[in-house]
Amino acid sequence: MSYEELKERVFKANMGLVESGLVVLTWGNASGVDRKAGVMAIKPSGVDYEKLKPADIVVVSLDTGNVVDGTGKPSSDTPTHLHLYRTYSQLGGIIHTHSTYATAFAQANRPIPCYGTTHADSFYGDIPITRPLTSAEIRGDYELNTGKVIEECFQTGAIDVTAVPGVLVASHAPFAWGPSPEKALENAIVLEQVALMAILTQQLNPAVQPVPKVLLDKHYLRKHGPGAYYGQK
Amino acid sequence: MSYEELKERVFKANMGLVESGLVVLTWGNASGVDRKAGVMAIKPSGVDYEKLKPADIVVVSLDTGNVVDGTGKPSSDTPTHLHLYRTYSQLGGIIHTHSTYATAFAQANRPIPCYGTTHADSFYGDIPITRPLTSAEIRGDYELNTGKVIEECFQTGAIDVTAVPGVLVASHAPFAWGPSPEKALENAIVLEQVALMAILTQQLNPAVQPVPKVLLDKHYLRKHGPGAYYGQK
Amino acid sequence: MSYEELKERVFKANMGLVESGLVVLTWGNASGVDRKAGVMAIKPSGVDYEKLKPADIVVVSLDTGNVVDGTGKPSSDTPTHLHLYRTYSQLGGIIHTHSTYATAFAQANRPIPCYGTTHADSFYGDIPITRPLTSAEIRGDYELNTGKVIEECFQTGAIDVTAVPGVLVASHAPFAWGPSPEKALENAIVLEQVALMAILTQQLNPAVQPVPKVLLDKHYLRKHGPGAYYGQK
Amino acid sequence: MSYEELKERVFKANMGLVESGLVVLTWGNASGVDRKAGVMAIKPSGVDYEKLKPADIVVVSLDTGNVVDGTGKPSSDTPTHLHLYRTYSQLGGIIHTHSTYATAFAQANRPIPCYGTTHADSFYGDIPITRPLTSAEIRGDYELNTGKVIEECFQTGAIDVTAVPGVLVASHAPFAWGPSPEKALENAIVLEQVALMAILTQQLNPAVQPVPKVLLDKHYLRKHGPGAYYGQK
Numbered sequence: 001m002s003y004e005e006l007k008e009r010v011f012k013a014n015m016g017l018v019e020s021g022l023v024v025l026t027w028g029n030a031s032g033v034d035r036k037a038g039v040m041a042i043k044p045s046g047v048d049y050e051k052l053k054p055a056d057i058v059v060v061s062l063d064t065g066n067v068v069d070g071t072g073k074p075s076s077d078t079p080t081h082l083h084l085y086r087t088y089s090q091l092g093g094i095i096h097t098h099s100t101y102a103t104a105f106a107q108a109n110r111p112i113p114c115y116g117t118t119h120a121d122s123f124y125g126d127i128p129i130t131r132p133l134t135s136a137e138i139r140g141d142y143e144l145n146t147g148k149v150i151e152e153c154f155q156t157g158a159i160d161v162t163a164v165p166g167v168l169v170a171s172h173a174p175f176a177w178g179p180s181p182e183k184a185l186e187n188a189i190v191l192e193q194v195a196l197m198a199i200l201t202q203q204l205n206p207a208v209q210p211v212p213k214v215l216l217d218k219h220y221l222r223k224h225g226p227g228a229y230y231g232q233k
Numbered sequence: 234m235s236y237e238e239l240k241e242r243v244f245k246a247n248m249g250l251v252e253s254g255l256v257v258l259t260w261g262n263a264s265g266v267d268r269k270a271g272v273m274a275i276k277p278s279g280v281d282y283e284k285l286k287p288a289d290i291v292v293v294s295l296d297t298g299n300v301v302d303g304t305g306k307p308s309s310d311t312p313t314h315l316h317l318y319r320t321y322s323q324l325g326g327i328i329h330t331h332s333t334y335a336t337a338f339a340q341a342n343r344p345i346p347c348y349g350t351t352h353a354d355s356f357y358g359d360i361p362i363t364r365p366l367t368s369a370e371i372r373g374d375y376e377l378n379t380g381k382v383i384e385e386c387f388q389t390g391a392i393d394v395t396a397v398p399g400v401l402v403a404s405h406a407p408f409a410w411g412p413s414p415e416k417a418l419e420n421a422i423v424l425e426q427v428a429l430m431a432i433l434t435q436q437l438n439p440a441v442q443p444v445p446k447v448l449l450d451k452h453y454l455r456k457h458g459p460g461a462y463y464g465q466k
Numbered sequence: 467m468s469y470e471e472l473k474e475r476v477f478k479a480n481m482g483l484v485e486s487g488l489v490v491l492t493w494g495n496a497s498g499v500d501r502k503a504g505v506m507a508i509k510p511s512g513v514d515y516e517k518l519k520p521a522d523i524v525v526v527s528l529d530t531g532n533v534v535d536g537t538g539k540p541s542s543d544t545p546t547h548l549h550l551y552r553t554y555s556q557l558g559g560i561i562h563t564h565s566t567y568a569t570a571f572a573q574a575n576r577p578i579p580c581y582g583t584t585h586a587d588s589f590y591g592d593i594p595i596t597r598p599l600t601s602a603e604i605r606g607d608y609e610l611n612t613g614k615v616i617e618e619c620f621q622t623g624a625i626d627v628t629a630v631p632g633v634l635v636a637s638h639a640p641f642a643w644g645p646s647p648e649k650a651l652e653n654a655i656v657l658e659q660v661a662l663m664a665i666l667t668q669q670l671n672p673a674v675q676p677v678p679k680v681l682l683d684k685h686y687l688r689k690h691g692p693g694a695y696y697g698q699k
Numbered sequence: 700m701s702y703e704e705l706k707e708r709v710f711k712a713n714m715g716l717v718e719s720g721l722v723v724l725t726w727g728n729a730s731g732v733d734r735k736a737g738v739m740a741i742k743p744s745g746v747d748y749e750k751l752k753p754a755d756i757v758v759v760s761l762d763t764g765n766v767v768d769g770t771g772k773p774s775s776d777t778p779t780h781l782h783l784y785r786t787y788s789q790l791g792g793i794i795h796t797h798s799t800y801a802t803a804f805a806q807a808n809r810p811i812p813c814y815g816t817t818h819a820d821s822f823y824g825d826i827p828i829t830r831p832l833t834s835a836e837i838r839g840d841y842e843l844n845t846g847k848v849i850e851e852c853f854q855t856g857a858i859d860v861t862a863v864p865g866v867l868v869a870s871h872a873p874f875a876w877g878p879s880p881e882k883a884l885e886n887a888i889v890l891e892q893v894a895l896m897a898i899l900t901q902q903l904n905p906a907v908q909p910v911p912k913v914l915l916d917k918h919y920l921r922k923h924g925p926g927a928y929y930g931q932k
Contacts, residue, residue, distance in 0.1 A: 231279030464512030
């Protein structure tokens with residue numbers, strides 16, 4: 001994949017955030033990776049989506065984090081993205097937003113329970129929330145440490161990043177990912193929608209429980225894995 | 234009705250879901266039936282609404298479920314649609330969505346009570362919720378069994394599918410129907426809107442009761458049945 | 467004012483309901499009156515807003531209710547509109563909608579308290595809710611009786627229809643009005659917006675009280691009456 | 700800066716309110732200041748946004764409040780804007796709206812606590828709420844006194860208007876500001892969005908606490924002040 005192609009796809013994923021109503025102002029960013037070339041492409045920091053062009057997407061080395069293509073500064077969240085790509089070789093795209101309902105769960109320090117098949121179709125279980133960062137982690141390499149608490153969250157919870165392609169960072173906002181920037185965008189959209197439905201579900205029935213594992217298995221596995229039968233493939 | 238006409242009408246009902254804001258991504262599907270021809274037309278599985286064309290609509294035999302026209306795979310929810318058409322000869326169109334507020338009621342395992350005339354104009358009483366499927370029903374012919382619990386729900390509650398043209402499947406989402414795909418779409422829109430109003434109504438007055446039968450009768454019967462006087466007919 | 471001009475203005479008020487997001491499907495209707503000509507113009511019953519043209523607006527006699535211009539049937543809510551125009555000579559336009567938040571208050575059998583200056587700018591005090599209609603009133607001339615309970619509500623509460631240009635009909639939905647169809651539309655928009663803000667205000671502070679009379683006086687009177695200083699007049 | 704340029708920028712900020720969904724009907728107004736010229740430009744009172752043109756923007760003397768350019772009456776909130784510009788030399792633009800969620804907090808007499816990094820990125824701590832105006836303040840120079848209670852609120856709370864660029868006026872609605880009309884608009888958008896997220900956060904977790912100061916420092920200071928590293932500068 002050429003830098004141009006990678007930048008074009010990452011540009012489209014960023015614009016998809018706007019079209020899907022997931023971002024306000026310049027909040028949020030999408031990135032994509034080319035593992036053969038050893039690079040990550042990401043939105044420049046603080047640029048208006050209205051003015052964003054494919055040529056503005058910044059390409060950085062996956063290894064060093066140095067800019068290898070582009071004239072702008074990469075997103076301030078670049079160290080978080082890099083840490084996740086380095087830790088999980090399955091990831092091809094990452095999306096960070098402050099989308100309204102998912103951010104409300106993050107601010108409330110609550111995971112998003114799996115209350116139905118909409119959730120189970122894309123996320124195999126609760127969408128977890130990280131522990132709060134310590135004062136030292138906040139004062140130090142804050143964005144890198146954000147990546148590290150995400151890693152810790154999945155490790156501690158024995159959660160598979162492929163089966164649960166998203167997380168809430170406590171007091172902050174969601175990250176979602178996937179094997180490609182396109183799939184990461186789709187998962188970010190689903191994450192926001194299931195967050196909205198979950199808050200309404202809890203309002204209607206404060207004693208509601210997550211769906212049983214058998215329903216989770218059915219829905220997740222009919223869309224994913226060897227026995228999948230959803231879609232045209 | 235030719236296959237072309239049926240496919241065109243089912244295509245339009247599917248696109249109506251998008252225009253009405255009832256679907257996110259590829260969730261949801263609309264179908265229509267031609268009882269003389271013994272066929273049902275339905276959205277293909279997992280296809281983007283942006284790319285959907287009338288020619289993509291798949292026609293299957295109402296009897297065998299086999300594809301009789303079209304090159305794609307029919308929606309994974311096809312067995313649910315087929316079961317409902319086979320069980321209720323009154324149905325001409327069926328809509329399945331994961332629309333936000335109706336799905337919240339489904340996830341909360343709560344029926345939608347009739348709190349006002351908006352609801353009574355289209356649904357003659359509460360919109361019921363099915364019992365949860367058993368583990369065996371989920372592991373077995375899941376989509377067919379979804380149709381069967383809907384049937385059981387209306388039978389147990391002695392509810393007329395013509396008078397109450399929709400249902401919530403527990404932990405899943407709504408189905409709505411009507412004598413045609415166009416009317417099924419309208420009922421799906423009403424179902425979502427009354428779900429939204431019902432959650433707000435309960436928030437404002439947790440002790441609210443459903444409307445009395447005399448008001449239900451008045452509103453439902455002024456739009457339906459021999460004494461109807463709403464509309465231009 | 468010619469019938470054509472009246473129909474054009476009433477058409478525009480009806481389309482304004484759609485543009486303002488106050489109606490779903492064919493719900494809602496706007497009317498206007500020409501007192502010199504002794505006629506009321508109103509939306510035809512159950513016609514799609516997409517297909518509505520100025521020529522479709524039906525003109526009826528304010529006195530007899532008979533159609534004097536137009537080929538369609540007038541809105542089924544015509545007797546409610548007629549009763550209000552006959553009772554209150556100040557009214558020049560009336561709007562009926564099932565707008566989401568105002569309808570939620572109507573369904574919850576709750577008036578909309580005046581919690582702030584947005585409300586006070588247009589409604590001089592709480593927006594009242596009628597008593598429920600009796601079974602006899604529902605089974606009899608239902609739409610006329612709806613007009614009568616609105617009249618009773620303002621009479622019992624000693625409320626001035628000019629100062630409080632709207633009402634909630636219990637278990638049904640709002641009506642709003644004004645000296646013209648244009649002003650009635652504006653009041654219907656305000657009514658919905660203050661309903662939305664009121665439900666949020668109650669959620670944030672369940673013990674919230676209506677604003678003091680001094681603030682109500684200030685805001686209402688700076689826009690209305692002899693000392694008004696808002697706007698370009 | 701010529702009057703034309705100032706009026707053009709203030710016009711654009713006013714239209715930005717509409718594009719951002721912050722205003723309904725004619726509610727809300729944006730102003731900007733030219734301190735060298737000693738003037739403030741502001742929206743005319745009660746004019747439809749649809750009909751607003753740059754030439755309609757009214758220029759008044761910062762000193763006397765008299766109109767120095769334009770034919771219309773300035774916004775009825777002009778004395779509030781003038782008082783804030785006179786009191787705080789840092790302000791270059793002020794926005795007043797009745798945006799839904801911020802107004803709900805104002806009506807509920809509640810400040811907006813800082814529950815997350817979205818808030819901390821733009822507002823360095825809680826967004827405060829003024830005390831209610833006294834009856835005498837309401838009956839007297841109401842709009843001027845609104846400016847004075849805002850001043851009192853920041854003085855009493857020892858809050859820096861640069862670090863917290865917005866406020867809620869009790870039982871009324873928000874004001875936001877910034878060094879320019881463009882930045883004031885951005886802060887008004889943020890204020891509304893953090894209000895929405897805050898109400899959802901409290902719903903999900905009634906016991907939620909504001910973020911710790913270390914996180915507030917990190918997020919506010921990475922976008923503002925000498926060590927800022929967000930954006931392209």
